[in-house]
Amino acid sequence: xxxxxxxxxxxxxxxxxxxxxxxxxxxxxxxxxxxxxxxxxxxxxxxxxxxxxxxxxxxxxxxxxxxxxxxxxxxxxxxxxxxxxxxxxxxxxxxxxxxxxxxxxxxxxxxxxxxxxxxxxxxxxxxxxxxxxxxxxxxxxxxxxxxxxxxxxxxxxxxxxxxxxxxxxxxxxxxxxxxxxxxxxxxxxxxxxxxxxxxxxxxxxxxxxxxxxxxxxxxxxxxxxxxxxxxxxxxxxxxxxxxxxxxxxxxxxxxxxxxxxxxxxxxxxxxxxxxxxxxxxxxxxxxxxxxxxxxxxxxxx
Numbered sequence: 001x002x003x004x005x006x007x008x009x010x011x012x013x014x015x016x017x018x019x020x021x022x023x024x025x026x027x028x029x030x031x032x033x034x035x036x037x038x039x040x041x042x043x044x045x046x047x048x049x050x051x052x053x054x055x056x057x058x059x060x061x062x063x064x065x066x067x068x069x070x071x072x073x074x075x076x077x078x079x080x081x082x083x084x085x086x087x088x089x090x091x092x093x094x095x096x097x098x099x100x101x102x103x104x105x106x107x108x109x110x111x112x113x114x115x116x117x118x119x120x121x122x123x124x125x126x127x128x129x130x131x132x133x134x135x136x137x138x139x140x141x142x143x144x145x146x147x148x149x150x151x152x153x154x155x156x157x158x159x160x161x162x163x164x165x166x167x168x169x170x171x172x173x174x175x176x177x178x179x180x181x182x183x184x185x186x187x188x189x190x191x192x193x194x195x196x197x198x199x200x201x202x203x204x205x206x207x208x209x210x211x212x213x214x215x216x217x218x219x220x221x222x223x224x225x226x227x228x229x230x231x232x233x234x235x236x237x238x239x240x241x242x243x244x245x246x247x248x249x250x251x252x253x254x255x256x257x258x259x260x261x262x263x264x265x266x267x268x269x270x271x272x273x274x275x276x277x278x279x280x281x282x283x284x285x286x287x288x289x290x291x292x293x294x295x296x297x298x299x300x301x
Contacts, residue, residue: 005047009093016176040276041066057135069272072106096178101159108151115209116143122216244258
């Protein structure tokens with residue numbers, strides 16, 4: 001076994017890919033997923049900006065979700081791919097802090113944004129007359145700004161702590177990125193107080209949004225069931241509900257201090273790829289693609 005104990009301040013990322021054919025296959029697969037996520041999320045942002053039919057609060061929030069997913073996967077995969085290609089597993093102290101900050105900030109912002117999207121659908125179905133007021137452009141901007149700011153504050157607090165604790169043991173992180181729970185296990189001091197703050201942070205950014213989403217869509221589906229005239233809107237709300245609950249449920253079940261690298265792959269790599277596919281099929285993105293394509297063809301002619 002390699003000895004990764006060192007005297008420098010750099011960390012060592014043990015990585016995801018074993019030095020074998022299986023590792024090469026996994027590397028190619030991850031790169032393919034990464035490219036799909038980039039294309040999918042960039043396409044969603046472009047379609048929403050070009051198609052005037054999608055200039056609504058729901059799609060405005062959805063474009064922000066794509067932006068978060070785009071940055072989310074870009075924070076992890078390029079460094080991981082570079083390490084595999086060059087055989088260099090080290091990451092600087094500062095680089096590790098930057099990666100941890102953006103990972104936590106984007107994750108927190110995404111959880112709050114999903115709760116905002118649930119609120120949007122709740123108001124659209126249960127209070128359609130008040131929708132223009134409760135989901136005005138100003139409200140959407142406040143929701144998005146608040147998600148980014150709160151997520152960044154939370155990330156800053158965790159990053160500052162994790163970079164100031166003493167590391168008396170090996171600096172080899174048993175992960176493919178600088179994940180805070182994996183770094184805490186390397187600490188040379190008692191971290192039980194910090195683990196309590198991690199629990200509180202998880203409750204705020206995952207459990208509370210999950211409860212809010214569940215309650216919002218529960219009432220939406222109940223209202224739709226009682227109003228047969230809203231059948232079309234009900235189907236859209238149901239599909240949105242299932243998507244959001246799936247994302248948040250996996251987030252809660254996987255983002256724990258004992259998570260493995262396999263589960264880490266799901267919420268850092270697979271989810272950013274799946275979100276644009278799900279929303280483009282369920283939320284009318286396919287129709288937007290057709291309209292934008294026809295507009296481009298008419299301009300060329």
